[in-house]
Amino acid sequence: MTTQSLKNNVNIQDFDGSGTQVPVYHPDTVAVRGGVKTTEEGEHSDAVFLTSSFMFPSAEAASGVFQHGMPGNVYSRFSNPTVKAFERRLAALEGGEACVATASGMAACTLLVMTALAAGDHVVAGKTMFGSTITLFTKIFKKFSVDVTLVEVGDTEAWRAAIRPETKLLFVESPTNPCIDLADIKALAAMAHDNGALLAVDNCFCSPVLQRPLELGADVVMHSATKYLDGQGRAVGGALVGSQAFVGEQVQTLQRSLGFTMGAFDAWIFQKGLETLPIRVAKHCENANALAAWLEQHPKVKSVNHPSLPSHKQHELAKQQQSDFGGVLAFELAGGREAAWAVIDATQLLSRTANLGDVRTTITHPATTTHGRLSDEDRAQAGINEGMIRLSVGLEHIEDIKADLDRGLSAL
Ligand SMILES: Cc1ncc(COP(=O)(O)O)c(C=O)c1O
Incomplete structure (x- = not known):
């Protein structure tokens, strides 16, 4: 089998940040062109907005954005054009409606759990995962009364048996780090939905070039952008991709308060990394x-x-x-x-x-x-x-x- 990066066409949402829907492009095209919003300077490579805050033409305009939900940038913990460009490109590659970029893969995982879960909720996750993710689920979230059951990644029936009425999230890496075990993503998605839970997939090992979990039924894709998305070991970052309602609104709202923000320069590095990803x-x-x-x-x-x-x-x-x-x-x-x-x-x-x-x-x-x-x-x-x-x-x-x-x- 050879890599078939053109296998799945991508239906690009808001391809250039202008809000317009554009026709279907192949992933290789999305990787090099998706998400770009050229400024009035006409730059060909993406601009980097290294600014912590943004100005307003008047006090009234500031109030409109701050108080009344008018579109516009306020502060780079809330939004930044370079970060948004990376988010649009990754969302398009994963086939998701929205993406929130984060300071690291672990920040993405924490943000996911803090958005989706509350004290008393339960998570089913794979036994084989990246070490810090295991620590996060088994030690840190337990302090906030979120319980976890770890199951054999490839044993679909074990996932089913572990689900309880209070299970709100199934979390899996596929393939896993470092054992390279796989989970049947389609089966887990159906199981999660039958039980009113979300399925989140850490897609770090495959990247959207090899596997698109949202198409297989998952609700959220998590990334450590530090890995293949950058591809040259330069920066640490992460991302969550999913629906507008969950990622674009709920995750985004919490991100503003928690401040797990990706920096603009790092976003630019990841944006460039995506261009050669396929x-x-x-x-x-x-x-x-x-x-x-x-x-x-x-x-x-x-x-x-x-x-x-x-x-x-x-x-x-x-x-x-x-x-x-x-x-x-x-x-x-x-x-x-x-x-x-x-x-x-x-x-x-x-x-x-x-x-x-x-x-x-x-x-x-x-x-x-x-x-x-x-x-x-x-x-x-x-x-x-x-x-x-x-x-x-x-x-x-x-x-x-x-x-x-x-x-x-x-x-x-
Ligand atoms: C599969 C997987 N998920 C998540 C992470 C965490 O990502 P980060 O180091 O960007 O926080 C890693 C890091 O090695 C990983 O391998």
Whole structure:
């Protein structure tokens, strides 16, 4: 399967911020042109509005915007034209009506929970997730009397069994970090709606190029823009995409008060990142698919987790709900932490860093980095063992990546 970024046409809402509806464009076109509102200066590249507040021609005009809901910018915690341009482009790519950009992926997750839930509500979430997301749900939100049940990501019946009358949110990463498990998004969406709950999907590993959860029935898409949306490891940011009623109004209203705002310059970086997203993701997938197949036959590797492999337990599901298999994979070594660290330390080209979605291949040991602060019990529950290494496969030549990993594996 090759990346088919033109597979789904995007019905663009408010393509250029003028409020007019424009005809359907392909995602590759939306990625480079969506959301742009050119100023009277006629700039071709997007302008950056580095300003904290905005001026009004008169006191009456100020009152109109502040008090009477007239359109206009007030203050960059509320809205900023550069941030809005990024929000419009990402909303169009995800096929959502509205997007709210945030200071980080974790800020997006917190904003989602604070908007959708109140004390006494219950969340069902996947057992395997990014470490800070697990901490947020199992420790931090519990302080505010929001209860959580964690279930096996791929076990749809376990999700159903965990739902209670007070369940208001199903939250899932698919594929998960770092185990690369998938959830059946369509089935979870139907289940959430049957029970009056929302389904939110962290679409960080796929990006809208490979998977569009809203089309599969999800209510909200969450992003860490820090990953593929930027793609070059430059800035930290996040976003929520969904309906105008939920994201455009409820989330947006709370965002103004909480102030989890994305800065204008970061929004500009992400906007530029989106322009190359389809071609980058296609190449990430090509390299990751080749590397997964190569690692799986390597005599020093115990197992490989990547949905491109027929051995992956959700290979068929991946073919249905994604247009390619993604750039992140995990592999396991028999020798536990000692072996994993030896391999990582013997590589010379790959970056020993925990970020992912970068043009540079990154290598990390989840048990002692991204999930290092979890208790042993929580880490085991998240499916992470000491022999696991996670790779975010970059855009270097595949033979150079293989040669470096081979060098690493030779240390065993
Ligand atoms: C799947 C996933 N979701 C969310 C986050 C959090 O994003 P951020 O670091 O931008 O807050 C990460 C970070 O690694 C992640 O991998």
